[in-house]
Amino acid sequence: MQEMHTHEIIPSTGKPSNLSSYEQTYATFRWEDIHAEFSWHTTGKVNMGYEAIDKHTTTHRRDKTALIYADDGGAQTFTFEEMRKFSNRFGNAFRSLGVQKGDRVFFFMPRTPEIYAGVIGALKIGAIVGPLFEAFMEGAVEDRLSDAEASVIVTTNALKSRIPKERLPHLKHIVLIDGEGELEDREASYKALIDAASEELDIEWVDLEHPMILHYTSGSTGKPKGVLHVHGAMLQQYITGHWVLDLREDDVYWCTADPGWVTGTSYGIFAPWLNGATNLIRGGRYSADRWYSTIQDYKVTVWYSAPTAFRMLMSAGDDDAERYDLTSLRHVLSVGEPLNPEVIRWGMKVYKQRIHDTWWMTETGAHMIVNVPSMDIRPGSMGKPIPGTKAAIIDDEGNEVPPYTLGNLALQAGWPSMMRRIWNNPAKYEEYFKLKGWYVSGDSAYMDEDGYFWFQGRVDDVINTSGERVGPFEVESKLVEHPAVAEAGVIGKPDPLRGSIIKAFVSLREDYVETPELLEELKQHVKTGLAAHAAPREIEVIDKLPKTRSGKIMRRVLKAKELGLPLGDLSTIED
Numbered sequence: 327m328q329e330m331h332t333h334e335i336i337p338s339t340g341k342p343s344n345l346s347s348y349e350q351t352y353a354t355f356r357w358e359d360i361h362a363e364f365s366w367h368t369t370g371k372v373n374m375g376y377e378a379i380d381k382h383t384t385t386h387r388r389d390k391t392a393l394i395y396a397d398d399g400g401a402q403t404f405t406f407e408e409m410r411k412f413s414n415r416f417g418n419a420f421r422s423l424g425v426q427k428g429d430r431v432f433f434f435m436p437r438t439p440e441i442y443a444g445v446i447g448a449l450k451i452g453a454i455v456g457p458l459f460e461a462f463m464e465g466a467v468e469d470r471l472s473d474a475e476a477s478v479i480v481t482t483n484a485l486k487s488r489i490p491k492e493r494l495p496h497l498k499h500i501v502l503i504d505g506e507g508e509l510e511d512r513e514a515s516y517k518a519l520i521d522a523a524s525e526e527l528d529i530e531w532v533d534l535e536h537p538m539i540l541h542y543t544s545g546s547t548g549k550p551k552g553v554l555h556v557h558g559a560m561l562q563q564y565i566t567g568h569w570v571l572d573l574r575e576d577d578v579y580w581c582t583a584d585p586g587w588v589t590g591t592s593y594g595i596f597a598p599w600l601n602g603a604t605n606l607i608r609g610g611r612y613s614a615d616r617w618y619s620t621i622q623d624y625k626v627t628v629w630y631s632a633p634t635a636f637r638m639l640m641s642a643g644d645d646d647a648e649r650y651d652l653t654s655l656r657h658v659l660s661v662g663e664p665l666n667p668e669v670i671r672w673g674m675k676v677y678k679q680r681i682h683d684t685w686w687m688t689e690t691g692a693h694m695i696v697n698v699p700s701m702d703i704r705p706g707s708m709g710k711p712i713p714g715t716k717a718a719i720i721d722d723e724g725n726e727v728p729p730y731t732l733g734n735l736a737l738q739a740g741w742p743s744m745m746r747r748i749w750n751n752p753a754k755y756e757e758y759f760k761l762k763g764w765y766v767s768g769d770s771a772y773m774d775e776d777g778y779f780w781f782q783g784r785v786d787d788v789i790n791t792s793g794e795r796v797g798p799f800e801v802e803s804k805l806v807e808h809p810a811v812a813e814a815g816v817i818g819k820p821d822p823l824r825g826s827i828i829k830a831f832v833s834l835r836e837d838y839v840e841t842p843e844l845l846e847e848l849k850q851h852v853k854t855g856l857a858a859h860a861a862p863r864e865i866e867v868i869d870k871l872p873k874t875r876s877g878k879i880m881r882r883v884l885k886a887k888e889l890g891l892p893l894g895d896l897s898t899i900e901d
């Protein structure tokens with residue numbers, strides 16, 4: 327039986343937008359409708375590097391600004407023609423190192439113009455790009471490079487010490503962006519390579535299904551998995567840039583995500599450039615003043631950020647926002663975590679903008695459930711599936727359930743930007759599709775009577791802290807490497823600012839006693855061994871961790887205990 331529900335509604339402003347009627351487009355759109363936008367329509371072959379950059383140099387956009395790179399020191403700008411040549415040089419430099427189609431080229435460096443040109447350059451020669459977040463420490467870097475059998479990594483002098491090359495036999499070249507001095511074994515100087523490289527390049531034309539980018543992401547068990555996307559993802563990255571980011575010719579678009587995460591590539595590189603937009607990148611650290619002055623000084627029109635960032639800006643206060651001229655903003659979007667209705671209301675007040683939530687995942691490659699400008703926003707809802715896709719709530723048998731029933735958020739397989747493989751792990755890939763062929767996201771949600779989807783949580787133990795996905799297993803493994811730790815269980819603990827913080831429960835080995843110094847040391851151990859964002863903010867020592875009879879740590883019991891909730895079904899517990 328359907329109950330009556332009322333929803334808070336923030337109506338569309340009714341201003342013109344690229345997807346003027348969601349319902350109509352949803353009913354009629356077919357992916358074939360946009361095939362003609364891309365080169366393979368005539369040649370049968372394609373390349374993301376070409377579609378994102380070179381294509382525009384044959385049009386009125388040749389001398390349009392493609393990239394504004396801003397940091398505390400000012401800004402550098404690059405036109406599409408300059409980016410074409412810059413990325414060509416990079417592609418030629420990789421070729422001079424022997425990189426071939428299908429080889430894995432990794433980037434482990436801060437957000438600077440080089441990473442943007444380098445990614446495009448690597449794609450132009452058919453290599454598979456692997457971006458690594460610059461905060462990763464040695465353990466995280468090693469896991470990823472060795473799983474991918476990367477042959478080249480582009481990095482900096484400061485970061486190279488985190489690349490254990492003695493344990494990475496496949497890694498042939500370490501290209502140092504700032505490698506001016508003595509070069510060690512396998513190292514190459516970026517500057518020397520680029521200076522010697524031609525500005526003209528023969529693009530490697532590939533099939534739509536040719537692998538393009540490998541993003542490592544966390545699950546609830548096992549090491550991070552390499553999610554592989556293909557060049558054909560461009561269809562969806564392009565059209566969502568048009569419909570959802572609502573990009574127009576004179577926009578200045580700013581996505582705050584780092585290219586180490588999927589948002590920073592799909593929406594920090596591909597979607598804006600496939601649409602020929604001016605893409606602004608902000609280097610340096612976050613502060614409310616830096617961010618607002620970026621919007622003000624560069625007249626940002628479309629801004630894509632995340633709930634944790636909006637909550638931080640909100641806690642910086644309304645006055646802070648009011649000191650800046652933010653009137654250039656036309657469209658604001660959010661991704662990565664549940665967007666609190668309170669944040670949306672605050673955005674209406676302070677930015678005079680509706681914040682448009684978008685839901686998608688590393689595995690989906692592009693937006694799946696969204697709010698577009700022409701839709702009414704129901705605060706707390708992620709919105710509706712993009713045209714050309716179908717989303718549903720299914721039970722554990724794979725059957726669709728009625729509105730307002732909590733279940734698994736699932737997608738009908740086959741959208742263009744869907745991952746094509748988990749690197750080296752076909753079984754993991756299959757697992758996603760085990761319920762009657764649906765792609766099962768791991769999120770729980772319900773749908774309302776009008777087809778809006780409402781996020782409720784994760785089905786598994788994956789932790790979302792400040793919008794970053796952390797697998798508890800990785801953190802637990804790191805903790806038990808420490809001589810003091812016998813066992814560890816890691817959970818996400820709800821936090822008003824970060825969504826969740828990481829909390830670890832550990833049992834100590836016999837000769838160790840709990841001291842504040844030891845707990846601090848354990849935090850540092852994860853921080854320096856894995857990554858700062860993966861380090862537990864809280865550690866609690868307990869005698870014995872709850873485990874199943876097969877020896878699995880029962881994180882749900884730890885979580886229930888932490889939150890003071892009923893412990894639930896304990897029939898599988900060890901004792």
Ligand code: 6R9
Pocket residue numbers: 543587588589660661662663664665683684685686687688689708767768769781783784790793794795
């Ligand atoms: C793009 C990205 C994916 C997980 C996803 C979900 C959470 C993302 C969300 C959201 C609530 C939203 N998530 N968007 N939760 N509302 N609008 O974030 O990819 O790092 O792979 O994370 O993030 O739990 O399953 P990824």
